[in-house]
Amino acid sequence: MTDRVTLADRIEDLLPQTQCTKCGYAGCRPYAEAVASGEAEYNQCPPGGVQGIARLAALLGKNVVALNPANGEERARPVAVIDETLCIGCTLCMQACPVDAIVGAPKLMHTVVAELCTGCDLCVPPCPVDCIEMVPVTGERTGWDAWNEAQADAARLRHDRRAARLARERQAAEARAAARRAQAAAGSAESAETAKSAAQAPTDDEAAKKRAIIQAALERARQKKEALAAQGVAPKNIANVSAEVQAQIDAAEARRQRLGAAADANGGPPGADAPPPPADDDR
Incomplete structure (x- = not known):
């Protein structure tokens, strides 16, 4: 068998x-x-x-x-002919040709290599401007009388090479798509981790901004106190301040002075962890 x-x-x-x-x-x-x-x-x-x-x-x-x-019916072998004055370069005929007998480029004129065309008709239906005609080229000869073994072998080789090329292109496209998906997934994970870290602790920019706000508040309080002193205006309600409240005021003033000294020594704002003192005229 x-x-x-x-x-x-x-x-x-x-x-x-x-x-x-x-x-x-x-x-x-x-x-x-x-x-x-x-x-x-x-x-x-x-x-x-x-x-x-x-x-x-x-x-x-x-x-x-x-x-x-x-x-279908047995017929004389045809060859595809493209009317180059009508061709719009859409490449649909190239994609349909099973033996790569059509050459051209997107938005440029296409042409058929007559020696390579098998007369399959597959390029005709996808043409959007009907510029392809199948022209008989073997006269009265039909079937194998219009074809030979060498032509068949060459057509099979071109068909197999085209199939192998398309398979490689599909594999490459799938690999690129998989790489993009993996990159997107990694980017999402990294973004989530970054967001988590940002939620857990202030960034350097945020810390610097906080220090600048504190330093500005300290500077405004200092300038206001100096202005009041220059005018001879004393702090209000100091006669009735209890010893406990006065101790808090003294501690805040000492802290303010330390922060100011630290800022002057470091050439920048004081540490972000220390809260600003109360304004002198609010005591």
Whole structure:
């Protein structure tokens, strides 16, 4: 009994490799595997025509039958031709071509390399400006009479290389997306940690701002006291101040003087942990 994998390989070797998908499958290899498994019939390849069906029938030990009309009709081999005056450079035809027979760039004119075109028709439907025409180039010759083994082998090689390139591009895109997700997750974790740290302790900027506010309050109190002294205005209500309150006033004054001295010595504001003293005229 013929091994199924080997049978699929042998069937694929008998297909024209136009990769046109008219058989109902994504390419010649998937169709070959479907025929080998009995999922598909061997008369579903219009580019191979009657001669192609005869080849497959001989391999499979079956009778030659007519091409299934649901899959298309045998015809002269066409080549895609782009009307370059209408082409808008959308690249949709390039993306559809299974054998990389179309060259161009976004927003620039595209053209078909006739020697590489398999006549698959796949570039026609996606064109938004209908600037692609399939032009017969083999006269009365159809099927394998309009094609040969060397052309089939070259088309299969280009198709396989394109598939490998697209797979690499997908893998690279997936890797970039995964890296972006990982970076975003790491950034979120770092932001959460930073927010937590900020909530737990003031930043250097906040501490400096607090020290500046304290120093400014001390300076205003000092200037006000000096101004009052220059006017000969004494503090109010000192006659009735109790000893306990006077002790608090003296401690605050001593603290203010120490903070002022420390600021002068350090060339900056005093420590942020010490509260400002009460204003002298509020005693």
